[in-house]
Amino acid sequence: xxxxxxxxxxxxxxxxxALGVPIAFSIGISALLTxxxxxxxxxxxxxxxxxxxxxLDSFALLAIPFFILAGQLMNRGGIASRLIDFAKGLVGTLPxxxxxxxxVACMLFGAISGSAVAAASAIGxxxxxxxxxxxxxxxxxxxxxxxxxxxxxxxxPSNILIVYSLASGGVSIAALFVAGYIPGILLGxxxxxxxxxxxxKNKYPVSDRTPLRVVFKKFLDALPSLFLLFVIIGGIIAGIxxxxxxxxxxxxxxxxxxxxxxxxxxxxxxxDILISTVITxxxxxxxxGTSMGMSWVMSYENIPQGMSDALLSISDNKIVxxxxxxxxxxxxxxxMDMTPAVLIFTPIFLPVVTALGVDPVHFGIMMVMNLCIGLxxxxxxxxxxxxxxxxxxxxxxxxxxLVPMFIAMVVxxxxxxxxxxxxxxxxxxxxx
Numbered sequence: 001x002x003x004x005x006x007x008x009x010x011x012x013x014x015x016x017x018a019l020g021v022p023i024a025f026s027i028g029i030s031a032l033l034t035x036x037x038x039x040x041x042x043x044x045x046x047x048x049x050x051x052x053x054x055x056l057d058s059f060a061l062l063a064i065p066f067f068i069l070a071g072q073l074m075n076r077g078g079i080a081s082r083l084i085d086f087a088k089g090l091v092g093t094l095p096x097x098x099x100x101x102x103x104v105a106c107m108l109f110g111a112i113s114g115s116a117v118a119a120a121s122a123i124g125x126x127x128x129x130x131x132x133x134x135x136x137x138x139x140x141x142x143x144x145x146x147x148x149x150x151x152x153x154x155x156x157p158s159n160i161l162i163v164y165s166l167a168s169g170g171v172s173i174a175a176l177f178v179a180g181y182i183p184g185i186l187l188g189x190x191x192x193x194x195x196x197x198x199x200x201k202n203k204y205p206v207s208d209r210t211p212l213r214v215v216f217k218k219f220l221d222a223l224p225s226l227f228l229l230f231v232i233i234g235g236i237i238a239g240i241x242x243x244x245x246x247x248x249x250x251x252x253x254x255x256x257x258x259x260x261x262x263x264x265x266x267x268x269x270x271x272d273i274l275i276s277t278v279i280t281x282x283x284x285x286x287x288x289g290t291s292m293g294m295s296w297v298m299s300y301e302n303i304p305q306g307m308s309d310a311l312l313s314i315s316d317n318k319i320v321x322x323x324x325x326x327x328x329x330x331x332x333x334x335x336m337d338m339t340p341a342v343l344i345f346t347p348i349f350l351p352v353v354t355a356l357g358v359d360p361v362h363f364g365i366m367m368v369m370n371l372c373i374g375l376x377x378x379x380x381x382x383x384x385x386x387x388x389x390x391x392x393x394x395x396x397x398x399x400x401x402l403v404p405m406f407i408a409m410v411v412x413x414x415x416x417x418x419x420x421x422x423x424x425x426x427x428x429x430x431x432x
Contacts, residue, residue: 005301009034009294023337023380024283027344028052028290031297038301048293055292056285058166059244060173064159065281066247070254071113072273072280077258077265079225080122083108086222089215098134099195099204102127102141103148107188110152112228114159116375116383120149124390135205138393143401144195146387147409148188150372153338154365155184157232157250160338162243163288164364167295167346171360173243174236175432179361179423183369183416190408198404224257237430284339291343304348311352318356322417325349326370333374337382341371362423366416373409376402 012033016026028048035044074080087104094100102123110119124145131141153160156177165173231253232246241249258265265273298304311321332341346367353363375383378395388395416422 005034005037006303006306008037009297009303017335023340024286024290027287027294027340031290031294034297034301047296051293051296052289055295056289060162060166061285061288063157063162063173063244063247064284065277066244066251067114067157067159068280068284069273069277070247070250071115071118072277073251073254073258073265074109074113074225075118075122076269076273077254078262079112079257080105080109081126082218082222082225082262083112084123084126086215086218089218094196098127098131098136099140099144099199100192102131102144103151103188103192103195106145106148107151107155107184108222108226110149111155111157111184112225114152114157116149116153116372117386119152120145120383120387121390123149124387128391136199137202137401138391139397140195140198140202140401142387142391142393142398143405144191145391146376146383146398146402147191147405149383149387150375150409151184151188151191153372153375154180154187154369156180156229157243157246158368159284160342160368160371161364163339164342164346164368166288167343168350168360168364171364172427172432175361175427176364177233177236177243178426178430178432179365180368181426182422183365183412186415186422187369187372187409187412190412191405194404194408198401224261228253228257237432287337287339288343291340294340294344295347298344299347304351307348308352308355312355316356318353318358319418321352321356322358322366325353326366326413326417329367329370330373333371334377335380336374337380338368338371338375341374342367359420359424361427362420365423366413369413369416373406373413376406376409 009030013026013030016029017023021029032044032048035048039047084101084105087101087108088097090104105123105127106119109123110116113119113122124142127145128138128141132138152158158177158180161176161180162173165171165176228250232250235241235249236243236246259267311324314324315321329341329345332345349367350360350363354360375381378384384395384398388398391398
């Protein structure tokens with residue numbers, strides 16, 4: 001591990017970010033500059049281009065544009081409102097019921113769409129006005145929506161878990177998907193406990209009790225949407241299709257659901273949906289390409305091995321090392337998007353934790369759960385900006401109600417970190 005290369009990599013990346021250069025270009029340029037330190041210009045440029053192309057040459061990555069398209073169709077297909085009505089029938093009568101509805105609806109929608117931003121936008125756009133109308137404060141409503149939207153990154157299907165599988169060298173996507181259920185539900189419950197306490201303390205109103213027949217009707221309305229989860233995960237677990245094939249089936253199912261059953265997406269809407277999908281996919285793929293280039297540069301310079309040795313020289317105690325990694329990832333998540341963070345830091349930290357006996361599936365869930373917290377924090381928290389924009393409230397006003405929910409998320413993270421069975425029990429039950 002050469003310290004000059006590390007200095008060039010870190011300093012150039014930080015400077016580019018400080019200058020406002022987009023994250024994908026910052027990663028690519030800093031990786032190229034690092035390569036130029038030890039490689040002649042012509043082979044350096046060629047190698048960088050080859051590594052970016054090779055990084056995208058993966059069958060598993062085909063799942064990402066399909067799941068993005070499925071999420072776009074769900075966002076416009078009336079699925080959010082039906083899930084909210086169903087969630088309200090389940091938990092709306094509890095103290096602070098609409099806060100619970102927000103969390104449960106985000107968990108369901110995020111799980112179906114696989115996108116935290118889509119969940120914050122779709123659920124927040126409906127729930128925030130309802131909560132404010134019934135007497136909830138606007139910052140509290142936005143804070144609940146922002147934090148609960150991240151559960152969709154852990155509860156499958158999740159694009160970021162596919163990215164982790166790629167970065168880890170082939171950890172089973174099916175195992176990661178199944179492993180995400182208990183931690184994702186735990187995260188949602190942690191947010192619900194805090195939101196419920198705040199609602200009780202502030203004496204927020206309780207909704208009228210919903211008759212069972214109405215709850216059942218709302219369940220039937222939402223059932224076609226919920227059935228998608230059983231189709232995707234059930235098919236993967238049963239070995240009927242791969243995660244990539246499941247993503248294509250998800251698109252077909254959501255087209256039928258949105259256009260034929262719910263009839264809220266018209267043929268005329270498809271061009272806009274496809275264009276939005278292409279734009280989002282292009283951004284994600286550019287991030288993956290440049291991040292894979294940086295990962296190769298770090299491997300070439302022996303940086304992961306050097307970092308591994310440095311961490312293990314501090315302590316070989318698993319509890320201490322996992323605390324250090326969590327702190328680093330929490331810091332990284334504040335300044336870096338999830339996709340490049342997973343691609344860059346998985347090759348660095350995975351060898352360390354596996355040497356200490358940590359299951360790669362467990363570490364993947366821990367890592368993604370950690371970085372979910374960064375989605376809710378400035379300066380680059382995408383879900384934070386979307387949630388505040390949808391609620392029509394400034395970030396400064398949301399910070400105060402966000403703090404106790406951050407604490408709840410960190411507690412859930414620590415439970416998942418130090419109780420590996422929360423991540424590994426379900427995959428083992430299915431032989432994954």
